[in-house]
Amino acid sequence: MPFSLLKYGLNKDYPFEQHADLPKPTELKPHYDVVIIGGGGHGVATAYYLAKYHGITNVAILEKSYLGGGNTARNTAVIRSNYLTSEGVKFYSESVKLFKELSNEFDFNIMYSQRGQLTLAHTDAAVRGFRQRAEVNKHFGGKTELIDPQQIRELVPTLNMNPADMPVLAGLWHMDGATARHDAVAWGYAKGATQRGVELHQLTEVTDVIVQQGKVTGVKTNRGNVSCGCVVQAVAGHSSLLAAKAGFKMPITTFPLQAMVTQPVKPFLDPLVSSPSLHCYVQQTGRGELVFGGGSDPYPLYSTRSTMDLKESLLANAVELFPFMANMRLMRQWAGLTDMTSDYSPIMGLSPVDNYYLDAGWGTWGFKSTPICGKSMAELVASGGKVPELIKPFSMDRFNAFRQVNEMGATAASH
């Protein structure tokens, strides 16, 4: 052991550990049919579905850091479909359905755990909004209903029903709400994709996009140039920067989103609890830690630093919801870079550059959409640019046509 540690310490190459389920890294080929930029959940899911359903395996995923090391590892792993718009609900319910089957499909446990999500209403306006969300959800086959304070007490006996002098009037009980191990989702997809012949290149940064006569023909990377038939960009918070390399602007602003986790305690909280009025959501992981999340930072920034301000405001409200947590200790804190759109809906589909497809604008709703987004993007790529019906409302062009999909059910919007 000490010798291997010494060897590891003196290694000149970047000593990243090889994932047991992934093939060894190879040299870049000069040409791929599809280049996917970004090795997060979305990128690997797209590659997986391309290989599985469309038989397209000459695919390279280029990741500047390591597999699932960006927002895939930084989100709070909430899976839900209780959104507000019919476009949104339709899309996210498909995702929930796919998530349920993933462990079996991968033969790899993503620790999917369906516990239900409870959103609290403290005002009459919120109750009305929830009633609408419940009906929209039921219409599209989801299991969501409005419940009263007595039912809330039964579901979460430890909850303070009068937090910050804002009595809980009702709850939106979303039975499909779930959580899963976010890293495992990326690993499962990567395993499935690479087994089918897709190449995953970590530590491979795209430095430029080669566009000729309005059409993408290749990318430049720190490991040499690669020509390709088409490109899918799935780089979350860095979407605008990559788009600038391809020569266009996006309706995206990058904000940090902070989250934190406490020391582990005995299980006491089954559902995921969220309060839009208190800008706070809480859940207990399978390991017993409590995860806290809230709204995005108040102004744009490309930095994953954590701030005291956010901790104070977020945790003060979390303690209002569960007063006995006041003496618990925080174990970790982190932030991710969210690519926010002004209507809180994603951007999927075509771009101003031919054969260059977009998977961006995922703000605070990226993880939960991983399977369906990958599946839809694969369909788009395989058909050579025919946009699937499900993601048509989410084209970037909607901003030019002033047809935004106003998703006020998004965490960033309601928190």
Added chain:
Amino acid sequence: MKMMNCPLNGLRNISEFVHGGEVKEMPDPNSCSDKEWADYVFFSDNAISVVTEWWLHAPSGYWFIAERHTGSDEILKTYDPSVLFSERVEFSAPATEVKA
């Protein structure tokens, strides 16, 4: 707490300020195309660099301009918008008679 220098009120806590987006030139809404207007309203560079932005000091309702690095969050300079907008903008609509 991070501080920002308000050109009107001096050094204040960042929580007193509201971010207002990149400073961009507004196309003439009467003559520009829908695409130009959408570009102005929705699309932005969102770059990692020193960005010139609108900020509001909320308690005093005062809008000003800040130059800030979006990578390091360093605020390099804040100044009154009159530096950019030295000419007065007239919003005079021709008065029309209201018939009872």
